Amino acid sequence: MGVSIDDVAARAQVSTATVSRALRGLPRVSEATRAKVLAVAESMGYVPSPSASGLASGRTRTVGVLVPFVDRWYFGHAIEGIDQVLRDNGYNLLLFSLGGYLHGQKRSFTESMVRKQIDGLLVLSLGLSDEELRQLHHTDIPLMSVGGPVEGCSGVYIDDAAAATMATEHLIGLGHRRIGYLHGGVQDERNFRVPALRTVAFEETMSRAGLELRPEWMVAGDFTVAEGVRGAAKIFELPGELPTAIFCGSDEMALGVIFEAQRRGIRVPEELSVAGIDDHDFSGPAGLTTIAQKPWEHGRAAAAMVLGELAGKKDSVRERFMPFELVVRQSTAPPRTSVGA
Amino acid sequence: MGVSIDDVAARAQVSTATVSRALRGLPRVSEATRAKVLAVAESMGYVPSPSASGLASGRTRTVGVLVPFVDRWYFGHAIEGIDQVLRDNGYNLLLFSLGGYLHGQKRSFTESMVRKQIDGLLVLSLGLSDEELRQLHHTDIPLMSVGGPVEGCSGVYIDDAAAATMATEHLIGLGHRRIGYLHGGVQDERNFRVPALRTVAFEETMSRAGLELRPEWMVAGDFTVAEGVRGAAKIFELPGELPTAIFCGSDEMALGVIFEAQRRGIRVPEELSVAGIDDHDFSGPAGLTTIAQKPWEHGRAAAAMVLGELAGKKDSVRERFMPFELVVRQSTAPPRTSVGA
DNA sequence: CTGTTAGCGCGTTCAC
DNA sequence: GTGAACGCGCTAACAG
Numbered sequence: 001m002g003v004s005i006d007d008v009a010a011r012a013q014v015s016t017a018t019v020s021r022a023l024r025g026l027p028r029v030s031e032a033t034r035a036k037v038l039a040v041a042e043s044m045g046y047v048p049s050p051s052a053s054g055l056a057s058g059r060t061r062t063v064g065v066l067v068p069f070v071d072r073w074y075f076g077h078a079i080e081g082i083d084q085v086l087r088d089n090g091y092n093l094l095l096f097s098l099g100g101y102l103h104g105q106k107r108s109f110t111e112s113m114v115r116k117q118i119d120g121l122l123v124l125s126l127g128l129s130d131e132e133l134r135q136l137h138h139t140d141i142p143l144m145s146v147g148g149p150v151e152g153c154s155g156v157y158i159d160d161a162a163a164a165t166m167a168t169e170h171l172i173g174l175g176h177r178r179i180g181y182l183h184g185g186v187q188d189e190r191n192f193r194v195p196a197l198r199t200v201a202f203e204e205t206m207s208r209a210g211l212e213l214r215p216e217w218m219v220a221g222d223f224t225v226a227e228g229v230r231g232a233a234k235i236f237e238l239p240g241e242l243p244t245a246i247f248c249g250s251d252e253m254a255l256g257v258i259f260e261a262q263r264r265g266i267r268v269p270e271e272l273s274v275a276g277i278d279d280h281d282f283s284g285p286a287g288l289t290t291i292a293q294k295p296w297e298h299g300r301a302a303a304a305m306v307l308g309e310l311a312g313k314k315d316s317v318r319e320r321f322m323p324f325e326l327v328v329r330q331s332t333a334p335p336r337t338s339v340g341a
Numbered sequence: 342m343g344v345s346i347d348d349v350a351a352r353a354q355v356s357t358a359t360v361s362r363a364l365r366g367l368p369r370v371s372e373a374t375r376a377k378v379l380a381v382a383e384s385m386g387y388v389p390s391p392s393a394s395g396l397a398s399g400r401t402r403t404v405g406v407l408v409p410f411v412d413r414w415y416f417g418h419a420i421e422g423i424d425q426v427l428r429d430n431g432y433n434l435l436l437f438s439l440g441g442y443l444h445g446q447k448r449s450f451t452e453s454m455v456r457k458q459i460d461g462l463l464v465l466s467l468g469l470s471d472e473e474l475r476q477l478h479h480t481d482i483p484l485m486s487v488g489g490p491v492e493g494c495s496g497v498y499i500d501d502a503a504a505a506t507m508a509t510e511h512l513i514g515l516g517h518r519r520i521g522y523l524h525g526g527v528q529d530e531r532n533f534r535v536p537a538l539r540t541v542a543f544e545e546t547m548s549r550a551g552l553e554l555r556p557e558w559m560v561a562g563d564f565t566v567a568e569g570v571r572g573a574a575k576i577f578e579l580p581g582e583l584p585t586a587i588f589c590g591s592d593e594m595a596l597g598v599i600f601e602a603q604r605r606g607i608r609v610p611e612e613l614s615v616a617g618i619d620d621h622d623f624s625g626p627a628g629l630t631t632i633a634q635k636p637w638e639h640g641r642a643a644a645a646m647v648l649g650e651l652a653g654k655k656d657s658v659r660e661r662f663m664p665f666e667l668v669v670r671q672s673t674a675p676p677r678t679s680v681g682a
Numbered sequence: 683c684t685g686t687t688a689g690c691g692c693g694t695t696c697a698c
Numbered sequence: 699g700t701g702a703a704c705g706c707g708c709t710a711a712c713a714g
């Protein structure tokens with residue numbers, strides 16, 4: 001069924017080795033023969049077998065992408081960026097989704113899945129266990145994290161502490177003193193430190209400004225809209241005075257807060273300012289103030305680095321902070337000058 | 342570096358053939374030897390080489406997934422579902438994203454990418470050209486579409502016409518007579534017929550109810566929030582009376598309409614009812630009335646079918662309509678009884 | 683510049 | 699129930 005390299009060789013009246021060189025653009029082939037081989041291969045509809053060349057060369061021209069979810073804003077966009085540069089360089093993308101941050105056992109991917117199957121691995125916002133890291137490093141394939149730091153390997157991401165600090169300071173700068181916080185990280189995420197980085201930054205910035213951290217105004221979520229709604233409801237139902245602003249660890253949660261506020265007739269930003277991190281596709285249309293980051297650029301950068309490493313350039317893979325910026329829209333404003341109190 | 346099947350064979354004092362059978366659970370191996378082989382393989386950390394077994398067997402245990410985008414609601418969720426069943430069955434998922442519905446040239450994937458690389462292919466909401474279909478069918482690998490019909494091959498999706506009809510009738514049933522429509526399909530999507538199916542259904546339902554189709558109230562978008570905002574603005578800026586309801590081809594667009602309405606102080610649903618299709622993650626929190634569909638179930642079903650086909654069950658791959666349902670929330674209500682007019 | 687020759691690691695008849 | 703041997707299609711030295 002499939003026409004092989006030998007068929008092409010026979011028809012072009014050259015050896016298989018020559019066909020191989022010609023097709024791969026290697027030197028040591030005269031332009032005449034190369035042209036001829038190309039023509040014959042084309043006419044015969046020849047397509048090389050990845051399995052065969054993989055076996056022979058030891059390289060699969062495929063890089064793996066390990067993600068906790070594919071159906072979430074950050075990951076979908078990051079994958080898109082990765083796919084672009086991979087495809088542009090003739091590499092394939094093998095996707096491994098965990099379908100959620102799993103706990104314990106089911107994560108035995110490393111040893112069996114990675115092996116001999118991919119030339120490099122991109123780990124998206126996933127904390128790997130020490131054991132998993134050990135296995136991965138043991139296989140000597142280039143490894144990079146995207147979206148957050150992973151102990152022991154380079155990565156591409158924003159400075160989450162700085163980003164959270166910037167958002168918090170924006171709120172404080174507007175005059176807010178009673179600020180709530182919806183953070184991610186409610187579940188087992190292993191060594192994935194992004195949620196913690198943002199939380200610590202928020203707390204430190206508040207302290208530095210001499211503002212009080214009210215535990216009941218700091219609620220955990222999982223970065224989704226649904227959790228934003230839940231978290232907001234939890235805070236809104238508290239007795240006593242409400243915060244005048246809420247900072248959220250993700251735009252999805254921030255949008256959830258806005259939806260819930262609307263439902264309860266709490267006006268944003270007049271009565272409540274809301275800020276997030278991401279610049280989700282919905283944020284512009286919804287008028288959400290946020291710290292913008294570009295996951296697709298993270299993906300492109302990371303993919304380019306592993307490809308560089310695979311191409312032989314040593315130390316292509318290294319830590320890299322990506323840019324982020326405060327985008328002020330309509331969800332934040334100075335607090336109403338409290339009249340009654 | 343890698344321990345091969347021969348190493349295991351030597352250590353277990355059996356032949357490579359026996360190791361192969363034992364590891365793959367084939368018959369003709371005594372339980373004693375099987376246990377021994379398994380133990381040895383385990384202790385040596387043996388992992389079979391996909392390239393080698395692929396070359397030898399002609400099967401790669403990998404299925405390809407072709408998508409226009411990975412960073413859009415429907416696709417992300419569908420991929421998640423596909424990944425689940427693939428992984429549960431020991432198959433890999435090779436992702437091919439077009440990064441948008443491309444026009445013409447750059448879509449020469451079929452011939453070169455698919456070949457010898459995957460055992461089956463899932464095409465997500467993508468119209469293939471006749472040439473592409475021809476090539477794909479020529480390779481004899483199982484092929485299925487997900488999310489919309491593709492001429493010449495089976496698929497898994499909802500009855501889009503029925504869904505659009507249901508939404509339109511919901512609006513009409515509430516008493517609306519001036520209904521606008523934001524549809525997808527502004528770009529070149531080849532033979533991908535979903536946008537057209539929904540549009541025709543809307544038009545027919547309106548006509549059947551004796552309602553007028555106002556061309557200026559039917560604007561095209563690309564299924565995104567941003568386009569929803571744009572489309573809504575276009576309609577809102579029209580001179581004369583506004584529609585009392587707008588039906589959107591996707592929830593993202595519907596949410597965009599709601600955002601834009603809010604910005605202009607147009608109250609939803611009092612002054613404007615809005616309905617969509619999808620049941621996007623944001624729809625519940627935002628209170629959007631919609632026709633709900635479950636893309637992850639589509640993905641699971643489609644993946645199961647190609648796997649069935651690969652497992653030898655003939656005709657596993659066939660047309661399949663998935664369920665959908667009207668979910669009424671707070672974005673739709675009867676129109677205000679027009680006082681002035 | 684080009685051809686020859688080994689494997690790469692595993693599946694798969696066949697004999698035994 | 700088990701083993702020997704060949705071949706999958708291609709790359710990678712070496713020769714020439």
